[in-house]
Amino acid sequence: MRIIIVGAGIGGLAAALSLEAAGFRDIVVAERSPELLPLGVGLNLLPHAVRELTELGVAERIAGLGVEPGSLAYYNRHGQLIWSEPRGRDAGYEWPQLSVHRGRLQLLLRDLVNERLGDVIRLGHRLVTVDGTQDGAKQSTAHFVLPDGSSTALTGDVIIGADGIRSAMRAQFAPTEGDPVWSGLTLWRGTAVMPPFLDGRSMIMVGDGEQKFVAYPLGRTADGSTRVNFIAEQRGTGVADADWNRSVSREPIAALFSGWAYDWLDIPAIIEAAEELLEYPMVDRDPLPSWVHGRAVLLGDAAHAMYPNGSNGGSQAILDARTLAYHLASAASIDDALAAYDADRRPATAALLALTRQTGPERVMQIARDRAPEGFADVHDVISEEELQRIALEYKQAAGFDPSRLNARSTLSVGRTRA
Numbered sequence: 001m002r003i004i005i006v007g008a009g010i011g012g013l014a015a016a017l018s019l020e021a022a023g024f025r026d027i028v029v030a031e032r033s034p035e036l037l038p039l040g041v042g043l044n045l046l047p048h049a050v051r052e053l054t055e056l057g058v059a060e061r062i063a064g065l066g067v068e069p070g071s072l073a074y075y076n077r078h079g080q081l082i083w084s085e086p087r088g089r090d091a092g093y094e095w096p097q098l099s100v101h102r103g104r105l106q107l108l109l110r111d112l113v114n115e116r117l118g119d120v121i122r123l124g125h126r127l128v129t130v131d132g133t134q135d136g137a138k139q140s141t142a143h144f145v146l147p148d149g150s151s152t153a154l155t156g157d158v159i160i161g162a163d164g165i166r167s168a169m170r171a172q173f174a175p176t177e178g179d180p181v182w183s184g185l186t187l188w189r190g191t192a193v194m195p196p197f198l199d200g201r202s203m204i205m206v207g208d209g210e211q212k213f214v215a216y217p218l219g220r221t222a223d224g225s226t227r228v229n230f231i232a233e234q235r236g237t238g239v240a241d242a243d244w245n246r247s248v249s250r251e252p253i254a255a256l257f258s259g260w261a262y263d264w265l266d267i268p269a270i271i272e273a274a275e276e277l278l279e280y281p282m283v284d285r286d287p288l289p290s291w292v293h294g295r296a297v298l299l300g301d302a303a304h305a306m307y308p309n310g311s312n313g314g315s316q317a318i319l320d321a322r323t324l325a326y327h328l329a330s331a332a333s334i335d336d337a338l339a340a341y342d343a344d345r346r347p348a349t350a351a352l353l354a355l356t357r358q359t360g361p362e363r364v365m366q367i368a369r370d371r372a373p374e375g376f377a378d379v380h381d382v383i384s385e386e387e388l389q390r391i392a393l394e395y396k397q398a399a400g401f402d403p404s405r406l407n408a409r410s411t412l413s414v415g416r417t418r419a
Contacts, residue, residue, distance in 0.1 A: 083379070
């Protein structure tokens with residue numbers, strides 16, 4: 001079986017590794033960029049994704065890139081603790097949560113693909129259109145434009161569209177969809193070197209649905225400082241167009257958070273210390289009625305781009321990759337495999353997308369703001385322990401990383417059954 005993967009991001013490279021582990025070798029990864037660079041900021045790999053990476057035999061190398069957070073804590077604008085919970089192995093999972101730099105993760109996955117599959121990544125391939133998307137198709141052909149303006153095509157038994165939120169394959173499937181949907185929030189993302197905060201392994205969220213700050217460590221520097229990834233956000237500020245590489249000045253954004261300095265964290269100082277500050281609109285995509293068109297199928301952000309609430313985008317792409325490889329290796333036919341993948345992953349991610357639009361587990365911050373805008377003496381006067389736990393568990397169950405279910409779930413690994 002020949003498989004073409006469009007996109008060499010986290011999802012596309014995870015798909016190549018998953019397919020190789022399932023016994024497939026005839027794989028090509030076509031990437032639009034002429035060069036893969038360590039771009040971006042931090043991301044979290046949640047335990048359900050780390051389980052899949054562990055079963056692929058790559059988690060140990062990925063763990064060396066970052067930090068294993070032990071807790072996640074939510075605070076209001078006054079720096080008062082709303083809710084804190086253990087994360088990863090500290091929460092009883094058999095696998096950790098990992099906080100890593102996205103660009104470094106992408107390059108490591110690229111290296112792993114090269115080690116296991118050889119020279120299969122084709123750079124500078126911009127997808128234009130895909131043939132063989134009708135029912136009953138036995139093969140599909142992806143047509144590309146190269147940097148010199150010439151054209152080329154790749155034909156496979158399956159074409160996987162892992163080409164991101166502005167997916168050319170998705171645009172062909174949904175030609176009237178238009179731009180991603182803006183939430184009204186703008187994000188400013190960056191990394192900064194600073195002294196460790198709290199216990200050095202904590203992920204924190206401060207604020208509410210109108211304005212929020214998120215930070216977590218990515219690793220220690222040689223002098224004992226911590227490189228911290230952060231996300232600042234505010235509603236009604238910035239622009240709605242999705243330019244993922246727009247660099248902006250630090251000072252005006254730090255000024256938005258004046259007064260958000262606490263004895264355990266100085267938020268304006270972190271923003272001002274950013275190595276670079278990138279501005280993003282918070283956008284997502286509405287669910288599609290199907291991810292499968294003939295022998296072409298979507299994966300990752302191309303299938304289900306969602307808000308970063310819950311820190312789950314990269315993890316869901318890895319789950320997509322493993323699930324698709326599992327079905328391709330175990331189903332009676334390719335068509336059965338694609339249908340089973342669609343049935344497994346599309347409804348689950350649609351439900352998760354709906355929760356992220358309700359701010360996911362971060363909903364506790366808005367509840368605290370609504371009920372006690374000036375703060376509280378005891379958080380349980382505002383929101384009960386039972387309600388806090390219910391909101392946290394509801395999101396874990398929707399996202400597929402409720403500890404008891406994840407630890408007991410059967411593996412997505414299969415034998416090397418297909419050549």
